[in-house]
Amino acid sequence: MQLIFLGTGAGRPTLERNVTSIALQFPERHNRFWLFDAGEGTQHRLLGIKRLKLSKLDKIFITHLHGDHLYGLPGLLTSRSFIEGAGKLTVYGPPGLKAYLDGIMDISEVHLDYELEIVELASEKMEQTVLEDSFCRIVAMELDHRIRCYGYRIMESPKTGSLDLEKLKRLGISPGPEYGKLKRGEAVTLKDGTVIRSEEVLSSPKKGVTVTILGDTAPCENAVKLAHEADLLVHEATFASGLEEKAAAYGHSTITQAARAAREARAKCLVVTHFSARYAADAVERMAEEARSVFGNLHAAADGREFAIPMDAAGED
Structure with missing residues (x-):
């Protein structure tokens, strides 16, 4: 698997960072990929990564309905109609997602040239299975944010052993x-x-990897549950250490709180993202260096940065 950050900013775009979107690509599955969130401008970011073709996109997972995670979705869905070979696309997300998309499509008189399925998650705090097939199982749980927001845990099935x-x-x-x-x-x-x-x-089957991608959240038990022993955890870090009170007021986390969640969950690697526009790249790196005293294998995401999964401590740029 390959994790590619398309947008790593919080609230509004800056010259350095677009708003939130992450691609999870599967090179071994003919370069098919999924999106997690689609903030405004997501399709422009995709244009800059040639191997991420909209015809290869078949699933989108929305964490919550705040605009910096959602406003790029209608345009992306519409543009996909112009792509030859684009098949069925399934979009998962919170209750209200279907009404949002139906309203925009109706008012704009959009007619898609492919099948669009919208799956709304249940309104409950308990773990729920979003998808299960021979490739993986995906579960979701509600997080602690100002509006209903979910985190996703992607558990790859064991891989067949190698032939002798x-x-x-x-x-x-x-x-x-x-x-x-x-x-x-x-x-x-x-x-x-x-x-x-x-x-x-045949050698013994190989354990599949587990990736946890969280939406916006204050520190909470469900975030730790979703991240339990994950090979890679993506956690928001909107604010620097010392701004815990401000983070709590907006339903967010500081970078140190994200590091603590990774440590408690015994995750193998933590990638932090969703940085406030107040922080330039050099400030984010200083924040990350400080937070590594809590969780050593921590990396700060940047637009366009990629991580192979599983990965070593250095990551991949």
């Missing part, structure tokens, strides 16, 4: 359809009648 190529060679099995059968867990019968079971030539 040397053993296959000794058995006289050449690359071809038999490899595919064994990878799928099927048995293969040799010409002499010998049956080769997949478990004889």
